[in-house]
Amino acid sequence: MTHRAVAATTGAPIAQATVEAFEAGLLGALIRPGDDVYEEARKLWNGVFDRRPALVARCAGTADVVSAVRFARDSGLPVAVRGGGHSFPGHSVCDGGLVIDLSAMRGVRVDPAARTARAQAGVKWIELDHETQAFGLATTGGTVSDTGIAGLTLGGGLGWLSSKHGLTVDNLASADVVLADGRFVTASAEENEDLFWALRGGGGNFGVVTSFEYRLHPVGPAILGGMVAYPLARVREVLAFYRDFSKTAPDELTVYAALVDPPGGDTVVALFCCYSGPVDKGEALVRPLRRLAGPVQDALGPMPYVAQQRIFDGGFPAGSFYYTKADFLGDLTAGAIDVFAEYASRKPSPLSGVLIQTVCGAASRVPPDATAFAHRALPYAPVIVSQWRDRADAEKNVRWARDLWQALRPFAGRGVYVNDLSHDDVDRVRDAYGTSYDRLAALKKQYDPENLFRLNANIPPAG
Ligand SMILES: Cc1cc2nc3c(=O)[nH]c(=O)nc-3n(C[C@H](O)[C@H](O)[C@H](O)COP(=O)(O)OP(=O)(O)OC[C@H]3O[C@@H](n4cnc5c(N)ncnc54)[C@H](O)[C@@H]3O)c2cc1C
Incomplete structure (x- = not known):
């Protein structure tokens, strides 16, 4: 089957062989225009946005995310990152570029004794709540169950438990992240603390989070x-x-x-x-x-x-x-x-x-x-x-x-x-980050100096 040409941000075509080599290295699917699942894969929750990406990498796990980030960086493709797909402004699907689609990454593991849960970045709140409530536990989450945990967590996270347990970010214990240079790191209070600070409210600017670890609290059932x-x-x-x-x-x-x-x-x-x-x-x-x-x-x-x-x-x-x-x-x-x-x-x-x-x-x-x-x-x-x-x-x-x-x-x-x-x-983006903006811009320069991750409430690298 012949595929439509894929082009970098500059308009330069990307060789078919390069795309095929990328595809061969994925465990998940590489979806293109014309594929059966393409229409479903490019749809967002907000019907206003009708975008046609050149490629959708439906990642099976962290290894695929690393490959996708490296491919986007090396080939100069615009890149959108999709968690639950509920972005009001439709940031998680792009026209003509690569969508790093995390929707197949749905694993959740609850540790009831430690009262923590680790959830992959394609998980929705309905799934995380279902798993944690089996143990009478929960963390602050969104109030519409179909919303993704990823975008919501990275922006802050307001919910029914906020007054008692803080925002979702206040309950984030750690996050696994693929950075713009393809490196995989964990951010927490103990390691990569500045990145951990930035992820708790700085949106999708700093890398692709592959999983989140949350602190849980006794709630309900x-x-x-x-x-x-x-x-x-x-x-x-x-x-x-x-x-x-x-x-x-x-x-x-x-x-x-x-x-x-x-x-x-x-x-x-x-x-x-x-x-x-x-x-x-x-x-x-x-x-x-x-x-x-x-x-x-x-x-x-x-x-x-x-x-x-x-x-x-x-x-x-x-x-x-x-x-x-x-x-x-x-x-x-x-x-x-x-x-x-x-x-x-x-x-x-x-x-x-x-x-x-x-x-x-x-x-x-x-x-x-x-x-x-x-x-x-x-x-x-x-x-x-x-x-x-x-x-x-x-x-x-x-x-x-x-x-x-x-x-x-x-x-x-x-x-x-x-x-x-x-x-x-x-x-209004600067006001959205408020007094955190300057520190976020400096960290953006450190973690994503080329602004690879810019389809979001974007913070251009500075400082
Ligand atoms: C119906 C509805 C109800 C809502 N209710 C609440 C609520 O109760 N509380 C609240 O706080 N907010 C709420 N929101 C806002 C919500 O927090 C945002 O829409 C959020 O971005 C949704 O996350 P998502 O993963 O579904 O979105 P997506 O569209 O997948 O992503 C949103 C943004 O995050 C980035 N992103 C997604 N996943 C990753 C990742 N793994 N790594 C890096 N970047 C990533 C994307 O690139 C994009 O810029 C609601 C939104 C909707 C549409």
Whole structure:
């Protein structure tokens, strides 16, 4: 079979024989345009991005990742790295280059006695939670179970356990990494400490992580979770209550507010919570959430932790079109609440919404320079997610998110969660790394001086 020519960033063609030698050295598959699995292999969770890589190396393990990094470096091919494929800005698939696809690397090993888990970089949260919960353990993870552990961990990791156990990066014990020069190293508090610091919030800038080792904590299996929803007419009262409640909630209790439409229903303001302490103690603590008059839905109660981890799954199907804007807020002032109220009442799509996540409790007590995730002092992290199903509806949906975000600016702190950036947020990348930026740029120069790994929230080498 003849294959289409593959070209380097400079446009220079790469010899077929070179590509074939690379393929022969892989245990996993090298997927090309025209192959049966090519269409599936180039698809991202965010349907907005329709990219056609020249090659997808579906790596079987670390050896394949080393080969792929060396091949990309030596041949000058642009390279994208794919973990779970949930990047909002679609960074994990490129046009015309090589995708280092880790989706076949799905191994998880839990050490229940040491309370640690080692997971390969293609693992999704549903899989890691499944394995760790078999031992009544968990680490802070994402709140949509199909999201990859890799991209989420490298950016920080906000989740239901953040207030009690810190962000995902605060629970990272070590990472195995293939560097831009093809070397394999382990980064931890004991070895390659500067790289370890950078990986905990610096995104995919420093190499391809092949596996992550997490610290685990006793969680569940039953927690007190779910949500209570109120009509949008009550949004100001409910968000003001949420602000006061979230400030005094114990670490075991993480509460997010959401402005969303339940399937077939009107827009509601919902309070989602997860209390990970003893369930009987939690009942009294969450009672105030349901005490406001007239909820339209009350679905708070004991449930398996793994069910809580899937609570948002239905709202974020793969293949829809998505656009995000995000911020950090120091407080939920009356002005900010007015903005949310106004824009929630005129969403152009019932699939769109706002989720107000938090960086509270243990996550906020980690010093801002302890990891590369610097934003520990701004407790509210709203993410505006526009979603639509018809490509023709893009303009009005993107505009709604941008306008809401613009209106929120006067109330926002400086910074944004790197994993919630959109493709047009290039001028916000520096703010996303905040006070960590200069150190990250110097480490980028040390670990990836040619900026091989640049399809991400990119930090050009400097210093
Ligand atoms: C539906 C949904 C829900 C979300 N919920 C949460 C949440 O609850 N909490 C939260 O903190 N974030 C959340 N996010 C944001 C999420 O953290 C990012 O989208 C994250 O990048 C997803 O990781 P991934 O591995 O699936 O992404 P990918 O698209 O595979 O990768 C994202 C970025 O990381 C890089 N990368 C991926 N794997 C590696 C690797 N092994 N080594 C080096 N670089 C790599 C990629 O090159 C790319 O730049 C959510 C996103 C979505 C779409």
